[in-house]
Amino acid sequence: MPATKDLRIGIIGYGFMGRTHSNAYKQVPQFFDPPLRPVLKAVCGRDEANAKAFAERWGYESIETDWRKLVARDDIDAIDICTPNNTHAEIAIAAAEAGKMVLCEKPLAMDLKQGQQMVDAIEKAGVPNTVWYNYRRVPAVTLAKQLIDEGRLGKIFHYRANFLQDWTISADLPQGGAALWRLDAAAAGSGVTGDLLAHCIDTALWLNGKIHDVCAMTETFIKERKHNLTGKVEKVGIDDACAFLCHFENGSLGLFESTRYARGHKALYTLEINGEHASIRWNLHDLHRLEYFDHRDDSIVRGWRSVHVTDGDMPYMKHWWVPGLQIGYEHTFIHQFADFLTAAAEGKPCPPTFRDALATQAVCDAVLDSAEQKKWEDVVPV
Amino acid sequence: MPATKDLRIGIIGYGFMGRTHSNAYKQVPQFFDPPLRPVLKAVCGRDEANAKAFAERWGYESIETDWRKLVARDDIDAIDICTPNNTHAEIAIAAAEAGKMVLCEKPLAMDLKQGQQMVDAIEKAGVPNTVWYNYRRVPAVTLAKQLIDEGRLGKIFHYRANFLQDWTISADLPQGGAALWRLDAAAAGSGVTGDLLAHCIDTALWLNGKIHDVCAMTETFIKERKHNLTGKVEKVGIDDACAFLCHFENGSLGLFESTRYARGHKALYTLEINGEHASIRWNLHDLHRLEYFDHRDDSIVRGWRSVHVTDGDMPYMKHWWVPGLQIGYEHTFIHQFADFLTAAAEGKPCPPTFRDALATQAVCDAVLDSAEQKKWEDVVPV
Amino acid sequence: MPATKDLRIGIIGYGFMGRTHSNAYKQVPQFFDPPLRPVLKAVCGRDEANAKAFAERWGYESIETDWRKLVARDDIDAIDICTPNNTHAEIAIAAAEAGKMVLCEKPLAMDLKQGQQMVDAIEKAGVPNTVWYNYRRVPAVTLAKQLIDEGRLGKIFHYRANFLQDWTISADLPQGGAALWRLDAAAAGSGVTGDLLAHCIDTALWLNGKIHDVCAMTETFIKERKHNLTGKVEKVGIDDACAFLCHFENGSLGLFESTRYARGHKALYTLEINGEHASIRWNLHDLHRLEYFDHRDDSIVRGWRSVHVTDGDMPYMKHWWVPGLQIGYEHTFIHQFADFLTAAAEGKPCPPTFRDALATQAVCDAVLDSAEQKKWEDVVPV
Amino acid sequence: MPATKDLRIGIIGYGFMGRTHSNAYKQVPQFFDPPLRPVLKAVCGRDEANAKAFAERWGYESIETDWRKLVARDDIDAIDICTPNNTHAEIAIAAAEAGKMVLCEKPLAMDLKQGQQMVDAIEKAGVPNTVWYNYRRVPAVTLAKQLIDEGRLGKIFHYRANFLQDWTISADLPQGGAALWRLDAAAAGSGVTGDLLAHCIDTALWLNGKIHDVCAMTETFIKERKHNLTGKVEKVGIDDACAFLCHFENGSLGLFESTRYARGHKALYTLEINGEHASIRWNLHDLHRLEYFDHRDDSIVRGWRSVHVTDGDMPYMKHWWVPGLQIGYEHTFIHQFADFLTAAAEGKPCPPTFRDALATQAVCDAVLDSAEQKKWEDVVPV
Incomplete structure (x- = not known):
């Protein structure tokens, strides 16, 4: 079997959704045979101590306290947005512009207009993307x-x-x-x-x-x-x-x-x-x-x-x-x-x-x- | 025990609701101890043969084929209306005016205006009345x-x-x-x-x-x-x-x-x-x-x-x-x-x-x- | 439609089962088209006042206080046994010997030996019979x-x-x-x-x-x-x-x-x-x-x-x-x-x-x- | 927080129960705060290729194809027995004698006599032990x-x-x-x-x-x-x-x-x-x-x-x-x-x-x- 390619994840937010997503990253390889191997590269949160504790618990290799730095990192392939709704747009657009894949918590945006801007940015960048309407x-x-x-x-x-x-x-x-x-x-x-x-x-x-x-x-x-x-x-x-x-x-x-x-x-x-x-x-x-x-x-x-x-x-x-x-x-x-x-x-x-x-x-x-x-x-x- | 007073019923309509009501009239005395004794006096329907068959099955003493005659009868205390909705008003108003108690199938009327006329007639007559919203x-x-x-x-x-x-x-x-x-x-x-x-x-x-x-x-x-x-x-x-x-x-x-x-x-x-x-x-x-x-x-x-x-x-x-x-x-x-x-x-x-x-x-x-x-x-x- | 033949019932016992059976006798004609018409002829119980009250409520034409008299009556076609289990055998055997149809509450008998005697009597008499295992x-x-x-x-x-x-x-x-x-x-x-x-x-x-x-x-x-x-x-x-x-x-x-x-x-x-x-x-x-x-x-x-x-x-x-x-x-x-x-x-x-x-x-x-x-x-x- | 002490696990068997237990080893640290840190040290199975695949999927550091070797290893603290019932006793007794903790799939043994021998060995060794009656x-x-x-x-x-x-x-x-x-x-x-x-x-x-x-x-x-x-x-x-x-x-x-x-x-x-x-x-x-x-x-x-x-x-x-x-x-x-x-x-x-x-x-x-x-x-x- 050829080596699986890595997908390096940077997650923003370590609350309830940070936990559910991180668990998914850890569990997928044992139960599925994904063509890409998730690597828990970094967690980003404003509180450094909390971010460190979360990183230690879930096995993230590093932390950031400024999401812009995370988005700018070369060693990140995908940005996962687990922050409150009013921050989705700015982060998602920046991530798309940086060429990152984007996984965003729901709802997409604060309103339709903002959501349209996000879609424009994502589609212009042509990056893989998904929104966590998990119940499907x-x-x-x-x-x-x-x-x-x-x-x-x-x-x-x-x-x-x-x-x-x-x-x-x-x-x-x-x-x-x-x-x-x-x-x-x-x-x-x-x-x-x-x-x-x-x-x-x-x-x-x-x-x-x-x-x-x-x-x-x-x-x-x-x-x-x-x-x-x-x-x-x-x-x-x-x-x-x-x-x-x-x-x-x-x-x-x-x-x-x-x-x-x-x-x-x-x-x-x-x-x-x-x-x-x-x-x-x-x-x-x-x-x-x-x-x-x-x-x-x-x-x-x-x-x-x-x-x-x-x-x-x-x-x-x-x-x-x-x-x-x-x-x-x-x-x-x-x-x-x-x-x-x-x-x-x-x-x-x-x-x-x-x-x-x-x-x-x-x-x-x-x-x-x-x-x-x-x-x-x-x-x-x- | 003193003799119970009779309540003599004339029912109009022998369809599905005619059956459910007639069953109630027959069953109440065995299971409750009502102060009035229901007497199944007459069933009224336009088809004489059907009315007779219904009367025989349920024990109605007589039949009518014109509801106006039923309403006019002296030996009837209560009129039960089991006919289609578009006939409720005319019958109920006539029955009230004749001083009969009225039990009416739901919905009361074809519309609010018609219903108001019915309520006016009933309340003017001051007769006991009820509408068969049975699920209460x-x-x-x-x-x-x-x-x-x-x-x-x-x-x-x-x-x-x-x-x-x-x-x-x-x-x-x-x-x-x-x-x-x-x-x-x-x-x-x-x-x-x-x-x-x-x-x-x-x-x-x-x-x-x-x-x-x-x-x-x-x-x-x-x-x-x-x-x-x-x-x-x-x-x-x-x-x-x-x-x-x-x-x-x-x-x-x-x-x-x-x-x-x-x-x-x-x-x-x-x-x-x-x-x-x-x-x-x-x-x-x-x-x-x-x-x-x-x-x-x-x-x-x-x-x-x-x-x-x-x-x-x-x-x-x-x-x-x-x-x-x-x-x-x-x-x-x-x-x-x-x-x-x-x-x-x-x-x-x-x-x-x-x-x-x-x-x-x-x-x-x-x-x-x-x-x-x-x-x-x-x-x-x- | 030809006149239905009557089936004249004498019921023994006016407890819980007396009620359920009597209700059946009253309800069958309205909901089914039975070839025989049930007639509630007599209820039998040791307490005369209770028997009278039961007869009045359910429409039995007469009462008895001694089941042997009931079984002996010429105007009874069927005996319904609603008494405690220890009395089933004696009554059922006497009823069968008197040529009556027998409807008996369950369980049939106090034990197998007694039940066998009942079956012998019933089958010798060749009378219609049933036991009220109603849940079938x-x-x-x-x-x-x-x-x-x-x-x-x-x-x-x-x-x-x-x-x-x-x-x-x-x-x-x-x-x-x-x-x-x-x-x-x-x-x-x-x-x-x-x-x-x-x-x-x-x-x-x-x-x-x-x-x-x-x-x-x-x-x-x-x-x-x-x-x-x-x-x-x-x-x-x-x-x-x-x-x-x-x-x-x-x-x-x-x-x-x-x-x-x-x-x-x-x-x-x-x-x-x-x-x-x-x-x-x-x-x-x-x-x-x-x-x-x-x-x-x-x-x-x-x-x-x-x-x-x-x-x-x-x-x-x-x-x-x-x-x-x-x-x-x-x-x-x-x-x-x-x-x-x-x-x-x-x-x-x-x-x-x-x-x-x-x-x-x-x-x-x-x-x-x-x-x-x-x-x-x-x-x-x- | 002081460093958690490691608990090094050697698991025998890579079937259905091997999966459920391995998942537990991987999941406990994220959801609980255990005083000991599980280390997935080795998986043992008779088929080397299967054992390797299992080790790779679940993150076991090494494999064995002879359970006696696994039991003898110094770098293993606990033996987990996920093999068919007829092998439990021999493995558990050997593991206990080697001073290992033992986690054994249910049922404990082939019969009471064999089970008694297992209990004797475990209690003599005084090692921590549990049997996977998981529904408790x-x-x-x-x-x-x-x-x-x-x-x-x-x-x-x-x-x-x-x-x-x-x-x-x-x-x-x-x-x-x-x-x-x-x-x-x-x-x-x-x-x-x-x-x-x-x-x-x-x-x-x-x-x-x-x-x-x-x-x-x-x-x-x-x-x-x-x-x-x-x-x-x-x-x-x-x-x-x-x-x-x-x-x-x-x-x-x-x-x-x-x-x-x-x-x-x-x-x-x-x-x-x-x-x-x-x-x-x-x-x-x-x-x-x-x-x-x-x-x-x-x-x-x-x-x-x-x-x-x-x-x-x-x-x-x-x-x-x-x-x-x-x-x-x-x-x-x-x-x-x-x-x-x-x-x-x-x-x-x-x-x-x-x-x-x-x-x-x-x-x-x-x-x-x-x-x-x-x-x-x-x-x-x-």
Whole structure:
């Protein structure tokens, strides 16, 4: 076997996503046979001690405290952006201009305009790129895509998706800072729309095609929270909840909802697709199962099937254990990175690309505009 | 024991609802101890042979083929309206004017204006009345009401409800006539909005209070169907699917959807309410269960509880069997009629009254208007 | 339509089973088109006032306080035995000798020997007979039988059944008397074996054929309870729990368990059958669902199907409502009685007959013997 | 922070278990903060090319093809035995005599006598040891242990466990050789008893204490299969299915079953414990959930709770992601190894130790004896 070529990674950010991505970098070689070998070259973070501790734990060879230096390094092939949303654009554009591959956390940008600039830069540079909408690579979700592509569902009538959480119900929870930047509009851009609905939208565009128009409502249940950076009680700028109706271009109707005030749900991303012949359901709390209903079954034994997605002939699963033994959340990142390595080696795109993520951004923008204007909005084509 | 006073019933219509109501009339005395004894006096239908067969099967003493004659009879105390929606108003108003109690199938009317006329007539006559929104009296749903009234959920953030069916997907299905009047806009007024969403709205108003405004979309997937009465292919006037966003007056957000194109769902009415402290879920396919989540449980054993609503201390259940033994769909009508008899004997209203049903009608009207106008609509107060 | 012939019923016992059977007698004519018309002729019970109240509620024309008088009456066609187990034999034999049809509550007898005498008398008299093992006629269970008979499962490897309750865990619960005769060995014969496992065994013999040998263990967790009839604390003679292993004659292995000490289960009768090609699961807490797994499904969409047994092409369901609307516990008795009327009119047996129930008795006896002897026991052929 | 001391591992066997353990060695340092640092020193296997490939993939520094050489090496602290069951004893005893820590795959031995020799050797050497009964460290199972130890269940009445698979139903499947040694009695010792029931027994002894006596049945459905090593059709010596009844020393009743002929179940390990106050259920197909029923809940909201075991206050979960994000099968090994490192550093045992595993072996032996003798057998105390 010829020596595998190295792919040298510089990661920016050592928070939750820094962990999930680093784990993917370490795990891919044992479970897949990637054409490129990931090398954990450097981690970059503003706090040197934290960066060092992270580097030691995960095996990064070096650290940086200024992302510009990281981007400028000759020994880095790919930049992985795990920082808050308001920093994605600047870093991604600089990385692209430096000729680096770019892996960017979602949502792509603070808004569509910014996202367009990123896509322009990436496409001008022609570098491999991907955005970490990781749920496409839950095996059950990938299997859903396969079933749809095989035509098993027939014409689609309905698509519905929820992303329900309950962790911000307490009014005592502050906003902002390293741990809670997702509650700070300045850092996050939006609330559940960009954080949670963006996942639902990415999957929907992939599984069901383009969205034509949307009508949304948003709500901020807790109007003021102490801000961790200023220490003062400040207005909450994010949306705590967002729901929207939409029309897909294939004629199906869509219904989306996300909230952090759904008591009893920790991270319940659910989706359901109803087609002429068959339907599909999935949820993140039991991510290793796909529910499937096929009207062509004999009527007396027709019912929703609970498919335990653990067999070797199901997407990604031949790389893991044996039938009946489930995998978990972190594996979605491993799958995406394995696909990225293959795509990069073959000169092919690894979806969702920056351009794919821009389409999600366009829907998010239309959703937020619609909620603000209290009217239907067309989605800007990208 | 003193002799119970009789309540002499004249029922109009011998279709599906004629059966469910007649069964209630026959079953109440054995399982409840009603203060009034139902007497199945007469069934009225346009086809004499069918009416006779129905009367024989269910034990009605006589038949009529003209509802006006039934309403005029002195030996009838209560008129039960089980006819298509476009006939409710005329019959109900005549019955009220004749001083009869009125039990009316849902939805109340073809539109809000007509419904208002019905309420005016009923209230002017001062007769006992109820509308058969039967799902309030699924024991699990009644229990949900009890839990909310006890304050267990705290402030409500979210209400969502679906009513999903899949029986009209075939383009070969005709519209209209005795069996399929629900697909004929002239007879039904609307499609899923009045037939299915009206149930969801009635329950929601009961459990969560008034709705302030709505934004809806509707769709008719099959544009033309053969009409059973004319034999010709005609435009389909009903909505096959309807979804809407709304704001409740208590500040919570609502999301409703109904369709007859959700492959895999036969009659899946689901509802979920998320409160500050606790949440509730229920669905019609397993109507004897209530799911309940309470955040005040110890964190390590906190989870959705599947409550098997069959014990004697749960609503209505002491009248039936023993714990673990479930009841079914038809019992909801028995419960409503048992409550009606008690209320009538005590001179109290038996909700949902005509006025309660008018509030549901107001929401339905706003929903249909919103869908047509493609904009948010305020619900007219009633 | 010609006049239906009457079948005049005399019922003995007005407890829980008296109610379920009486309801069946009243409901069958509306939902089925039986060739014989049930007439509720008389109820018999030792307490005259209670018998009168029961007769009034259910519409029995007369009462008796001595079952021998009832059996002797010329205007009775069928005797329904709803009394404690220790009285079944005497009544059934007398009724058979009087030429009456006999419907007997389960278990058939106190032991195999007594049961054999009953079968002898019934078969000598040649009267229509049935034993109320009602769970065969849960539509989902009847459907299971149909699927097995169609050969869908192939060779059977495993059969397992549980019947789990939790209502006798408190040591303060007394034994004996009208309400609690099931805890009194003198009246019940055995505990969970005759009360609960007998149901599991009846279904198993029906679905999977004869049992060759068994090995059982029983336990009485609470050794003494106050007796309602004597007022004294007395030894508990029944089995609180019973589990057994067995071999079926078709080569499959069986595993059965019943207890009244399974906290969290009210009346959880579950069964599962594993065949070469397909498997089936069912439980009484969601009796309207059948779970079905078929290995011949495409591997990527293979999973347990949850079949909502409510459609018109499923056993018994065309007589009820529409797809998605479930029925409940009491309907099993209605189905059995409807079948009994048809069978009686056609001169055919209505299984489970007394002889069928004797086979269940033989297994129960072997189980209790095995538990006492602590060794494997062959089941006596019947 | 002081430098962590190294724990140098030599692993024997590079099959399925070689992968799961090696993954644990690589993953522990990133997710836990172990007091000892695992060093993947050597992998040993009879096929040099395979061993090299495995070493390269997992990062072992060297290979051996003779396990005796590995055991003799000075640069190895711990021997991990991942070979077929018939080799455990010889290797473990040699490793113990060489003063190595020993981590051994389950079941411990071919029989109780051999297991006793292993325990003697291990305890004489006084080396840290553990047996890979990994399911104790599914967080939900560990949580079950915690709930029991807190006394939440009260007196235990029932324990039941199944381990159901369906992968050997085809008569065309051969036995023996590298891939299928589990079907070869000479290599495996027994069939499902040692492979699957041993897991159930280990958990049961841990959660519910000692088993006093057992009564079992076993079956071999396919009597002959081609043997991969000889190429000839040979008698199958293993048990395809095994079920047993038992009494625990705490007075509760046990029911255990395992089979590879349960169509529809891939690796369905289920357990349920019924206590006086509360009950617990768990299954491996949804390993991240624990079901819990507490009778002390208010009666109207009492039901089985589905606890999503993903929060930071649940066993092991603070080391992983955030609430709602599930982990999978492989994590059980990571947890056990993390515990082993801590225990070894602190000089404490890491259960299940060899002695703990010997207790499981004693039950397995009693089960197999009972099945052969067709009678109850006492479990030999260990």
